[in-house]
Structure formats: C-alpha cells, structure tokens
Amino acid sequence: MARIALDVMGTDRGPAEMVAGALMAVERGQEVVLVGRRDVVEPELLASGSDLELVHAPEVVEMGDSPAQALRDKPGSSVLTAARLVASGKADALVSAGSTGAAMAAASIVIGRLKGVLRPAIATSIPRPGSPSLLLDSGANLEVRPVHLLQFGIMGSLLAEIVYGMVRPRVALLNIGSEPAKGRDLERSAFRLLEEAPVNFVGNVEGGDITGDTADVFVTDGFTGNVALKTIEAAAGVVVRLVNTSFIDLPPDVSPHVAAPMGELHKVINPERYGGAHLVGTSAGVVICHGSSSRNAILNAIRLATEGVKGGLVERLERGLVGP
Amino acid sequence: MARIALDVMGTDRGPAEMVAGALMAVERGQEVVLVGRRDVVEPELLASGSDLELVHAPEVVEMGDSPAQALRDKPGSSVLTAARLVASGKADALVSAGSTGAAMAAASIVIGRLKGVLRPAIATSIPRPGSPSLLLDSGANLEVRPVHLLQFGIMGSLLAEIVYGMVRPRVALLNIGSEPAKGRDLERSAFRLLEEAPVNFVGNVEGGDITGDTADVFVTDGFTGNVALKTIEAAAGVVVRLVNTSFIDLPPDVSPHVAAPMGELHKVINPERYGGAHLVGTSAGVVICHGSSSRNAILNAIRLATEGVKGGLVERLERGLVGP
Numbered sequence: 001m002a003r004i005a006l007d008v009m010g011t012d013r014g015p016a017e018m019v020a021g022a023l024m025a026v027e028r029g030q031e032v033v034l035v036g037r038r039d040v041v042e043p044e045l046l047a048s049g050s051d052l053e054l055v056h057a058p059e060v061v062e063m064g065d066s067p068a069q070a071l072r073d074k075p076g077s078s079v080l081t082a083a084r085l086v087a088s089g090k091a092d093a094l095v096s097a098g099s100t101g102a103a104m105a106a107a108s109i110v111i112g113r114l115k116g117v118l119r120p121a122i123a124t125s126i127p128r129p130g131s132p133s134l135l136l137d138s139g140a141n142l143e144v145r146p147v148h149l150l151q152f153g154i155m156g157s158l159l160a161e162i163v164y165g166m167v168r169p170r171v172a173l174l175n176i177g178s179e180p181a182k183g184r185d186l187e188r189s190a191f192r193l194l195e196e197a198p199v200n201f202v203g204n205v206e207g208g209d210i211t212g213d214t215a216d217v218f219v220t221d222g223f224t225g226n227v228a229l230k231t232i233e234a235a236a237g238v239v240v241r242l243v244n245t246s247f248i249d250l251p252p253d254v255s256p257h258v259a260a261p262m263g264e265l266h267k268v269i270n271p272e273r274y275g276g277a278h279l280v281g282t283s284a285g286v287v288i289c290h291g292s293s294s295r296n297a298i299l300n301a302i303r304l305a306t307e308g309v310k311g312g313l314v315e316r317l318e319r320g321l322v323g324p
Numbered sequence: 325m326a327r328i329a330l331d332v333m334g335t336d337r338g339p340a341e342m343v344a345g346a347l348m349a350v351e352r353g354q355e356v357v358l359v360g361r362r363d364v365v366e367p368e369l370l371a372s373g374s375d376l377e378l379v380h381a382p383e384v385v386e387m388g389d390s391p392a393q394a395l396r397d398k399p400g401s402s403v404l405t406a407a408r409l410v411a412s413g414k415a416d417a418l419v420s421a422g423s424t425g426a427a428m429a430a431a432s433i434v435i436g437r438l439k440g441v442l443r444p445a446i447a448t449s450i451p452r453p454g455s456p457s458l459l460l461d462s463g464a465n466l467e468v469r470p471v472h473l474l475q476f477g478i479m480g481s482l483l484a485e486i487v488y489g490m491v492r493p494r495v496a497l498l499n500i501g502s503e504p505a506k507g508r509d510l511e512r513s514a515f516r517l518l519e520e521a522p523v524n525f526v527g528n529v530e531g532g533d534i535t536g537d538t539a540d541v542f543v544t545d546g547f548t549g550n551v552a553l554k555t556i557e558a559a560a561g562v563v564v565r566l567v568n569t570s571f572i573d574l575p576p577d578v579s580p581h582v583a584a585p586m587g588e589l590h591k592v593i594n595p596e597r598y599g600g601a602h603l604v605g606t607s608a609g610v611v612i613c614h615g616s617s618s619r620n621a622i623l624n625a626i627r628l629a630t631e632g633v634k635g636g637l638v639e640r641l642e643r644g645l646v647g648p
Contacts, residue, residue, distance in 0.1 A: 064503055129566065139500060142508050176463060176550040179388055184466050184547060207551035208558030220551075223508060226500040227531035227548050228555045234532030235559035242453065 002309035005091035008036040009078040010098030021298025035082040057081035067101030083110035093285030093305040120281030139226035146189035156217035172215035175204035275300025326633035329415035332360040333402040334422030345622025359406040381405035391425030407434035417609030444605030463550035470513035480541035496539035499528035599624025
C-alpha cells in the first residue's frame with residue numbers, strides 16, 4: 001500500500017476542503033493520514049462520521065510566512081510533522097497545498113534529496129490533447145545555474161517515462177528562439193550541457209510550444225516556469241469563459257448540442273486534472289498543490305502521489321540519475 | 325501626415341506579404357515607403373500596378389544572424405536603411421517584421437534613445453475583453469536591473485494613457501506571488517522603486533493576471549515577458565482549436581448558431597489585432613512585428629505606427645519622462 005501524509009493546514013479554502021478531498025480518496029481505496037490541528041480537523045471528521053487517522057500538529061505555516069523562518073519558529077507545524085511521518089517511514093509520500101516554499105523546505109530538510117541532486121524541482125503536468133507535457137522547474141528554484149537546468153532535464157525525462165510511459169521523451173529548453181545562441185548566458189550554457197546529456201534533447205523552444213507537440217519535457221528556471229504555468233492556465237480559462245459567454249444566448253434547441261463538446265473541452269484543459277505536481281529529486285514522494293485546491297484537486301493529488309509510490313517513482317529516479 | 329518606413333525584408337513569409345500589407349494600408353489612406361531589395365520588391369509592385377515609393381537596400385539581415393554583427397557587416401541592410409530614413413526625417417516611424425534584435429539595435433544606434441532612457445523596451449498589447457493590457461518588456465532586454473524595470477513601468481504607464489486613453493493606468497510587477505518579498509532580488513528591489521515612482525503602482529501580480537483585470541501595465545524582464553507573451557497566444561489558440569474541433573460534428577441546423585459567437589471570439593483574441601508592438605524609449609516611432617506577420621498584421625502595425633506619430637507618442641513620452 002501507499003500511505004499518503006496529507007498536510008491539511010494553511011490553504012486558501014481551509015481544512016474542511018482538504019478533509020473532503022481526503023475522504024473522497026479513501027472511499028476510492030487510497031490510504032491517507034491527515035496532519036493538522038486537532039481542534040480544527042476533528043470536528044470535520046466527526047461531522048462526516050469518518051474514523052480517518054489524524055496526527056495532531058499544533059502549528060500552521062501561513063502563506064505570508066517566510067518559509068525558512070516559519071520552519072525554524074514553528075517546529076510543530078503541520079507541514080514539518082507530515083514530512084517527519086514520511087522521513088520515519090510512517091507514511092510513503094507527502095501531499096501539501098500550503099505554502100509551496102515551506103513544503104519544499106520541509107521536504108529538503110526533513111526528507112532529504114536523492115544522491116547527486118543539487119536542487120529538487122517542481123514538475124507540473126500541462127494538459128494538452130493526448131498526453132500532457134511536463135514543465136520544470138515551475139516554481140521551486142527562482143534562480144538557477146546551467147547545471148541545475150541539466151538536472152531538471154534528466155529528472156523530467158525520467159518522470160515522463162515513469163509516470164506517462166513515454167518512450168524517449170523529447171526534452172526542450174524554454175527560450176526566446178530556436179537557435180542555440182538565443183537566450184541569456186544561462187540558456188546558452190544549459191543548451192551545451194543538455195546536448196551532451198543522456199536525454200532526447202530537441203533544442204530550444206518558445207513559450208508557445210509548451211501547449212503544442214514539439215516536445216514533452218520543458219526545462220526552465222522556477223521564475224519563468226511559474227509565470228508560464230499561471231499564464232497558460234489563465235489564458236485557457238479566459239477563452240473558455242468567452243466561449244461560454246458567447247453561447248449564453250443560443251436558442252434552447254441548440255444549447256444541448258453545444259453542451260457535450262464543451263464538457264469534453266473542460267475535461268481536457270481542467271487544471272484540476274492532475275491535482276498537484278511532483279517535487280522531483282527528493283528521497284520520498286512529495287506532491288505540491290495549488291493553495292486554492294478544491295476537494296477534487298486534492299483527490300487527484302492523493303492519487304498522483306499514490307501512483308508515484310506504487311510505481312516506484314523515487315527508486316526509479318534514483319537509479320536513472322546514477323545511470324546504467 | 326505620418327510617413328512610415330516599412331522594412332520588407334528578412335521575414336518568415338517573404339517580401340510579397342509585406343508589400344501586400346503596405347498596399348492595403350495605402351488604400352486606407354496611410355503613407356508608406358518600402359525599404360528592401362529592388363530586384364525582389366519591384367516585381368511585386370509591378371504585378372500590383374502600384375507606384376508606391378521604394379528605397380533600395382542591397383543587404384538583408386537574416387533571422388539567424390547575430391544582430392550586432394549583422395549591423396556591422398551589412399551597412400546597406402534594409403533595417404538600417406529604414407532607420408536612417410527615420411533619423412534623417414524622411415520618414416516618421418519604422419515598422420519591421422525582420423529580426424527583432426536587429427530592429428532594436430538599428431533603432432538604438434541610428435534613431436537613438438530619448439533623454440534619460442537606459443533601455444528601450446517592447447510594449448506588447450495583450451487582447452482581453454474590454455481594453456487591452458500592455459506587457460513590457462516582451463523581448464528587447466533579456467537581463468535587466470531594477471532601475472530598468474522602474475523605467476518600463478513609467479514608459480508603460482504613459483503609453484497606456486496616450487494610446488488607449490487610460491486614466492491612471494494600474495502598473496503591476498510580474499512576479500510569482502503578491503507579497504512584496506516574493507521573487508528574485510530583481511523583483512524585490514524593483515518593487516521598492518515602483519512604490520516611489522510617479523505611477524499608479526498596484527504591486528506584484530502573477531502570470532495569470534496578465535489576461536485578467538487586476539492591472540493594465542505589466543512590467544517584467546524581456547526573457548520572462550517573451551515567454552509569457554508567446555505562452556498566452558498559444559494557450560488561447562489551443563483552446564480555440566479544441567472548441568472548433570469539438571464543434572465539427574454539430575448537426576447542420578445547429579452550426580450557424582455557433583458560427584457567430586465563435587467569430588466574435590476570434591475577433592477578441594486575434595493576435596493580429598494590434599499587428600505589432602511599440603518599442604518605447606526611442607527618439608522616433610518604432611513598431612516591431614512578428615516574423616510570421618500576415619498582410620493583415622502588417623496593415624495593423626502600419627496603422628499602430630501612424631496613430632503613434634499622429635498622437636505625438638514620442639513627444640509625449642519625452643515630456644512624461646522628464647516630469648511636469
């Protein structure tokens with residue numbers, strides 16, 4: 001089995017939404033242990049008649065807290081407590097929708113990094129027709145060196161193979177043009193490193209390619225990746241809202257015909273489809289979710305973490321990083 | 325009148341498409357002088373029966389050329405020749421769809437910068453319901469210092485007032501979260517400078533806000549801006565294609581009802597709507613277009629440049645930068 005430690009505190013929608021997602025996951029056969037303040041979480045469990053295990057954590061890292069300072073000042077925080085459950089083997093993976101910085105720091109300090117990994121990275125699945133693409137880093141490391149981008153490419157390639165069953169996933173460097181000399185010093189150096197790396201490197205691509213089919217794994221620094229990710233989600237959402245608005249005034253006999261294809265569309269581009277993103281490079285599974293995650297997103301994040309554990313994601317990443 | 329020097333060389337679709345855009349603009353009362361190789365452009369003019377003025381430029385900067393080297397090695401290039409027409413007062417503004425780097429370099433060297441401007445920036449209009457937002461820099465300066473972002477904010481605010489008639493446009497700093505401490509050292513320092521600046525600074529925003537309504541002018545470095553811009557265009561395009569595909573199998577009596585709202589949607593998010601982007605901070609009007617611009621995009625770019633000249637964009641920017 002795969003036992004998921006779910007940090008239920010410090011999110012935008014509050015612990016009730018997190019508990020609801022956990023209960024949905026448990027109903028579907030997943031194994032979850034909740035981590036949070038007993039006085040807040042227990043009433044939710046009582047109300048739902050569930051006997052789901054709860055590990056009490058008296059403190060909460062808030063979104064506005066400085067991650068490093070919060071971990072120092074709040075040793076009893078839910079995110080640190082959940083990370084400790086994973087580090088001690090009482091759980092197999094951590095899922096958090098609280099402060100991303102705090103979850104990353106807790107993972108790095110308490111769970112630790114795989115041998116040779118300089119910087120764990122957030123690998124976000126971007127929905128597109130067919131299989132998704134992976135964007136990393138999408139927010140963990142705002143400033144990086146070329147060797148970090150090299151490692152993101154190697155880890156992303158392994159992740160695409162393991163999680164999505166891709167064969168020789170195409171790895172691309174996010175840039176402002178396709179020529180090798182394009183970009184900042186960072187991209188020019190990373191280009192040369194990726195050319196020599198044991199991945200199927202297809203060269204530089206532009207922002208528009210992330211939602212296209214020219215590559216499967218998109219490598220960039222965490223600042224650019226975070227902006228690109230949020231931009232994609234919002235731009236897709238704007239168009240969907242415009243389409244919906246345009247169709248409000250359709251005659252009643254026409255609307256049903258439009259509803260079905262629109263439903264399909266929502267399924268393809270639904271940002272909750274994957275629920276969360278793997279933090280790759282840590283010694284155990286860590287899945288990071290949006291602060292505003294709904295119960296459905298949390299359900300999918302727990303599923304993502306469970307599949308990672310069952311598929312031996314961390315062990316296979318470790319072997320892949322060492323090389324054959 | 326506003327006389328536009330159009331560099332017709334070095335684009336993806338070739339000079340014929342550029343000439344076609346120019347002819348459409350002239351038909352609509354704009355004044356254009358073409359700049360390019362006579363042997364290539366003259367047959368196009370003859371075929372169309374037009375007597376549009378052509379200034380011969382024997383050399384062409386190609387997309388793959390290093391901009392700095394190309395300008396040194398090709399003094400007779402179309403982009404330099406067009407910039408010289410503007411610098412000498414024989415034309416009022418430059419429009420180019422060739423190498424962005426070469427157009428910027430030609431503008432900086434030949435046309436020059438407004439007093440006090442450290443780095444001209446590309447200000448791209450992002451379509452959204454209602455008035456567009458402005459993103460700058462969207463590709464001119466890949467690496468910047470905080471003072472550059474400050475100037476982008478001031479120039480962007482003036483541009484929004486002058487071109488879109490906005491009152492106290494809301495200026496935001498593109499970042500990975502809203503708190504002042506978020507981001508790289510670059511954003512943290514720029515935040516403090518923008519707080520003190522004579523603009524309506526509304527703080528940090530995320531990538532998703534560019535297509536929303538929390539601000540009007542979005543300030544970032546040229547690398548991030550370029551990735552964000554191309555990401556938005558592509559993500560919107562993907563959704564539109566998905567919608568179109570979903571609607572292929574609608575019954576014939578339903579399709580006409582869907583066609584009208586889809587047509588409206590295309591109009592709102594059409595990336596050719598503005599055709600090009602102002603390079604702000606130069607001593608005369610410069611409009612930069614996509615290398616793949618269609619004749620419609622070129623028509624709109626010429627219109628954008630013409631409106632800039634007639635509205636006194638450069639003079640008003642100059643006054644605004646000096647302060648009251």
